[in-house]
Amino acid sequence: MRQETKELIKIAPSLLSADFANMARDIKELESAGADLLHCDVMDGVFVPNITFGIKMIEDIKKITNLKLDAHLMIVEPQKYIERFAKAGADIITIHIEAVKNAVEAIQQIKSFGVSAGIVLNPETSVSAIKDVLPFCDMVLVMSVHPGFGGQEFIASSIEKIKEIKSMITALGKDIDLEVDGGINFDNVQSVIDAGANIIVAGNTVFSADDKKTAIMRLRGA
Ligand code: DX5
Numbered sequence: 001m002r003q004e005t006k007e008l009i010k011i012a013p014s015l016l017s018a019d020f021a022n023m024a025r026d027i028k029e030l031e032s033a034g035a036d037l038l039h040c041d042v043m044d045g046v047f048v049p050n051i052t053f054g055i056k057m058i059e060d061i062k063k064i065t066n067l068k069l070d071a072h073l074m075i076v077e078p079q080k081y082i083e084r085f086a087k088a089g090a091d092i093i094t095i096h097i098e099a100v101k102n103a104v105e106a107i108q109q110i111k112s113f114g115v116s117a118g119i120v121l122n123p124e125t126s127v128s129a130i131k132d133v134l135p136f137c138d139m140v141l142v143m144s145v146h147p148g149f150g151g152q153e154f155i156a157s158s159i160e161k162i163k164e165i166k167s168m169i170t171a172l173g174k175d176i177d178l179e180v181d182g183g184i185n186f187d188n189v190q191s192v193i194d195a196g197a198n199i200i201v202a203g204n205t206v207f208s209a210d211d212k213k214t215a216i217m218r219l220r221g222a
Pocket residue numbers: 014016017039041072145146147148149150151152181182183184201202203204205
């Protein structure tokens with residue numbers, strides 16, 4: 001059983017920790033290291049106090065990798081840009097519940113482009129906020145740090161939140177991925193997996209490792 005669970009765990013290194021001037025090199029390295037997805041943190045300087053990259057970066061990354069692109073949109077009014085991110089090649093688009101007025105409509109909009117759709121919640125947002133939209137989602141992304149920066153400390157109360165969302169997913173009986181993002185390291189990853197997460201985002205832990213392959217294997221619990 002334990003072994004079975006481990007095989008289902010996917011690791012999504014966050015490109016926020018990559019060297020932006022050597023993005024292609026870093027992506028090739030993540031491919032050989034066994035990354036399952038590339039987590040792309042899009043920040044607008046308004047929804048979060050930091051700015052990263054946008055549509056063109058997704059488009060250019062798409063040309064050089066076969067790994068799935070997991071676009072985490074930390075932007076206001078994400079609905080304005082969903083079509084362009086989808087056409088740029090995002091395989092998964094996640095939008096923050098705090099950033100949309102009508103989450104169901106936004107999720108449906110993502111799916112209308114044949115892209116997997118996920119809802120994200122910030123640490124201070126309660127689980128009840130996503131209750132109505134959950135049945136329409138392919139994924140839920142739990143922020144275990146305040147979004148904006150890599151290398152922050154994991155917020156311990158996220159574990160209870162992951163458990164709660166996992167039971168909501170189980171109750172629905174749907175195949176909805178549960179991704180966790182922020183501050184995940186070798187010491188806390190198992191508790192995140194045990195709580196019910198099946199996709200683990202890791203920026204600092206993967207990029208600060210001397211050997212990314214070993215780091216990814218260790219995060220998977222192998
Ligand atoms: C934070 C981002 C995360 C971040 C994770 O706003 O959404 O994806 O890059 O980085 P670590 O794993 O270093 O906390």
